[in-house]
Amino acid sequence: MDVIRKQGLLNTIISYAGMVIGYVNLVLLFPVLITDPNELGLTRFLVAVAAIYSQFAALGFTNISARYFPYFRNRDKEHNGFLFLMLIIPLAGFAVVTLLFVLLQPAVVDYFGKNSPLAVEYYYYIIPLSFFTLLFMLLDAYLRSLYKTVVQSFLKDFLERVLMLVSVVCYAWGWVDFKWFLVLFIGANSAISFISIVYLLWLRQFFVTPNRNMFQVVPMKEVVQYGLYSFLGNVSSSVISFIDQAMIAHYLGLDGVAYYTTGYFITSAIMVPSRGLNKIASPQVADYFKAGNFKALGRLYKNMTRVNMVVGFLLFLGIWCNVDNIFALMPKDFSQGRYVILFMGLSRLFDLATGINGMILLTSHKYRYDLYFNLLMMALVAYTNYLLIPDYGISGAAFASMVVFIIYNFFRVVLVARFFKMQPFGWDSLQIVVISIVAFGASWLLPQLPHLLLDIAVRSVLITAVYGGLLVAFKVSPEVNNGIRKTLVRFGLPDVKWL
Structure with a gap:
């Protein structure tokens, strides 16, 4: 847990710095600088x-x-050619997918042509963007296995967003037209892949030559079988996340995508601590399974859940209690995403509250079940979006996603409890929920202050004081209390024993 805590803290700091830039980009600047919501979408x-x-x-x-x-x-043996396998097979897969992508172009024109013509016009820009997205995914997975996560967090969560801001500013100031803006936009998303390669070269871990032992380390039949289920699981999970945007673009147009994804992004701040911790927890879960240390895995499961809930609930309160203030800073039409924030925020809270259940299932020999649930959820999210988007617009899409992800995570928790006799909840989970309700009540009782920024500041301080004070007073999270004690001692103040 010490490795997870150290790198998780660094990842979280970087992610929040990136989140600030992302918020400035997607919430404050992009809607103003890119004046056409269809282009933003x-x-x-x-x-x-x-x-x-x-x-x-x-x-x-x-x-x-x-x-x-x-x-x-095994560094001396260049990890037995593992990176070569990691790259060569997916790149071959990319060639096949690209061929299918080209062949499916007429169907895409038919589906999106009426309400989202820009999606058709710039169809082939997706190919280079997808290639570099794939390359970064593979290199990032390899570096996570090496317990090297901080630089990757910096590249993805911070540097990429800075480069995206530069590209948007170039377009807004008239230095480039929209086509060249998209080229710069793709370049911003691609640069981090090249830097990842440079980083691996600097680490002397860029082993891309094949190794005669790479097919003998573990049975290839087992690897291929696991890879097939993982492939289907990842694809179905991605489809679940994409269906709402695709159906919004079909029924409402790309401007609807802009309003929906803005609300969606605002709630993504809730998941930043979880992503930072999960990057380093993933290889540790694999090591625990290899060693058969299920007791340590169970502790990790509960600790990760508690830490994620403590931070996630505070962030949700900060967002939802300031939702009117947030939309006051944006063009009026973006307020359509109000209930997107509510429903997706609740969805993310439930995801945090159920811990690393998906990581445990995917790393275990029961990984097939995650695929089965993904396929079921994919059908469910498509059906619920079909029912709700025409009548309820982007709020209907968000509600459908919330229902799907709550069901999905509930069944994953049940499966982990059944197969491995561990679950993430304790009395501390209930305490966090109750404290959150009290903090929300305090914000609700505070009248709206006349100045926007003053209201944001006072409301946020009130929520933090009530939430944090009760959290510390009832000793809900040992991590928080110990962190306060260590901070006091570091600054030469007396150790507060009751913490």
């Missing part, structure tokens, strides 16, 4: 399509790295 649509495109091409190898790299790890 197109940038987010391209990124969403590239994500699912790359998952098809990856053939499950990002999960293969997490599960099997501990068996290949």
Whole structure:
């Protein structure tokens, strides 16, 4: 847990710095600098399509790295050719997916042509964006297996967003037209892949030559079988995340995608601590399975859940209690995403509250069940979006996603409890929920202050004081209390024993 805590803290700091830039980009600047909501929606649509495109091409190898790299790890033997396998097979998959992508172009024109013509006009821009998305995914998975996560967090969560801001500013100031802006936008998403290669060369871990032992370390039949299930699971999971945007683009147009994804992004701040911790927890879960240390895995499961809930609930309160203030800073039309924030925020809270259940299932020999649930959820999210988007717009899409992800995570918790006799909840989980309700009540009782920024500041301080004070007073999280004690001692203040 010490390794997870140290790198998780660094990842979280970097992620929040990136989140600030991302918030400034997507919430404050992009809606103003890119005056046409359809153009803004197109940038987010391209990124969403590239994500699912790359998952098809990856053939499950990002999960293969997490599960099997501990068996290949041997620096003297260049990790038995593992990186060569990680790259060569997905790149072959990319070639096949690209061929299918070209052949499917007429069907895409028919589906999106009426309400989202820009998606058709810039269809082939998706190919280079998808290639570099895939390359970064593979290199990132490999580096996570090496317990090297901080630089990758910096590249993805910080540097990429800075480069995206530069590209948007170039377009807004008239230095480039929209086509060249998209080229710069793709370049911003691609640069981090090249830097990852440079980083691996600097680490002397860029082993891309084949090794005669790479097919003998573990049975290839087992690897291929696991890779197939992981591939189907990753694809179905990506499809679940993409269906809402695709159906919004079909029924409402790319401007609807812009409004929906803005609300979606605002709630993504809730998941930043979880992503930072999960990057380093993933290889540790694999090591625990290899060693058969289920007691330590159970402790990790509960500790990760508690830490994620403590931070996640505070962030949700900060966002939802300030939702009117947030939309006051944006063009009026973006307020359509109000209930997107509510429903997706609740969805993310439930995801945090159920811990690393998906990571445990995917790393274990029960990984097939995650695929089965993904396929079921994919059908469910498509059906619920079909029912709700025409009548309820982007709020209906968000509600459908919330229902799907709650059901999905509930069944994953049940499966982990059944197969491995561990579950993430304790009395501390209930305490966090109750404290959150009290903090929300305090914010609700505070009247709206006349100045926007003053209201944001006072409301946020009130929520933090009530939430944090009760959290510390009832000793809900040992991590928080110990952190306060260590901080006091570091600054020469007396150790507070009651903490």
